[in-house]
Amino acid sequence: MDSNYLEIKKWCNERKVNLVAISKTHPVESITLLYKEGQRMFGENKVQEIMMKECQLPPDVQWHLVGHLQSNKVKFIAPFISLIHSVDSLKLLQEINKQALKNSRIQNVLLQVFIADENTKFGLSKEECFSLFENKETAKLKNIRIEGLMGMATNSDDEKKVRKEFKGLKKMFDTIAKKYASDNIEMKTLSMGMSSDYKIAVEEGSNMVRLGSVIFGERKAPITSL
Numbered sequence: 468m469d470s471n472y473l474e475i476k477k478w479c480n481e482r483k484v485n486l487v488a489i490s491k492t493h494p495v496e497s498i499t500l501l502y503k504e505g506q507r508m509f510g511e512n513k514v515q516e517i518m519m520k521e522c523q524l525p526p527d528v529q530w531h532l533v534g535h536l537q538s539n540k541v542k543f544i545a546p547f548i549s550l551i552h553s554v555d556s557l558k559l560l561q562e563i564n565k566q567a568l569k570n571s572r573i574q575n576v577l578l579q580v581f582i583a584d585e586n587t588k589f590g591l592s593k594e595e596c597f598s599l600f601e602n603k604e605t606a607k608l609k610n611i612r613i614e615g616l617m618g619m620a621t622n623s624d625d626e627k628k629v630r631k632e633f634k635g636l637k638k639m640f641d642t643i644a645k646k647y648a649s650d651n652i653e654m655k656t657l658s659m660g661m662s663s664d665y666k667i668a669v670e671e672g673s674n675m676v677r678l679g680s681v682i683f684g685e686r687k688a689p690i691t692s693l
C-alpha cells in the first residue's frame with residue numbers, strides 16, 4: 468500500500484494536484500498509516516462512517532464528503548467537514564449555510580455535476596448548475612463558499628468517452644469561473660478523477676483527484692454495523 472501511495476502522491480505533487488484519499492470501508496488503522504506518511508485529505512461517502520472515523524483521528528485531518536448528502540444529516544458533519552463535494556440542490560446549499568452559521572464557519576463546497584451517461588449517479592445537470600449560480604438565493608448564503616465543481620465520468624474502458632466527459636466539465640468550470648465571482652463564489656477546485664481514470668482527468672484539467680482502491684486496495688464490504 469505504502470509504495471503505491473508514495474508514488475501516486477509524488478505524481479500528484481509534480482502536477483500540483485490535490486490528492487483526496489478515499490477511505491470508505493477501510494479501518495482507522497489504514498487511515499493512520501497514510502496519515503503518518505503525511506496524507507491529510509481523506510474522503511468518505513457516508514455521514515455515519517465519517518463521524519465515527521473523525522473522532523478517532525487527529526484534528527488536523529481534512530475530511531471531505533464525496534457521497535450523496537441528505538439535508539437532515541448536514542448538522543452532523545457541519546462542525547468539522549472541510550469540503551463537501553456533492554452539493555446538488557439549492558435546498559441542500561441552504562441547509563449547509565444554516566448549519567455553518569450555527570457553527571460560526573464558512574463551509575467550502577463543490578457543486579456536483581452529472582456528466583456520465585449512467586442514470587445511477589447523483590448530480591446537477593449542466594442547466595441546473597448554471598441556474599444555481601444565477602439564482603439570487605445563492606448569493607444570500609453568507610456562510611458557504613462555492614469553490615468549484617465535482618464530476619464522475621462514466622465507468623467505462625472507452626477512454627475517448629471518459630476524456631470527452633472530463634473535457635466538458637473543465638469547459639464548464641472555466642466558463643463559470645470567468646462569469647461568476649462574488650463573496651461566496653471562488654472557483655478554484657475541479658474535483659474529477661478516480662482510481663480508474665485519474666490520469667485522464669488530470670490531463671483534462673482536474674486539480675483534485677479522489678482515489679480509493681489504487682491507494683488502499685480493493686474495498687471490503689461497506690461498514691454497516693454502525
Ligand SMILES: *Cc1c(COP(=O)(O)O)cnc(C)c1O
Nearest residue numbers: 489512533661662677678679680
Ligand atoms: C468511492 C469513490 C471514489 C473512489 O473510488 P476508487 O475507484 O476506489 O478510486 C471517488 N469518488 C467518489 C464519489 C466515490 O464514491
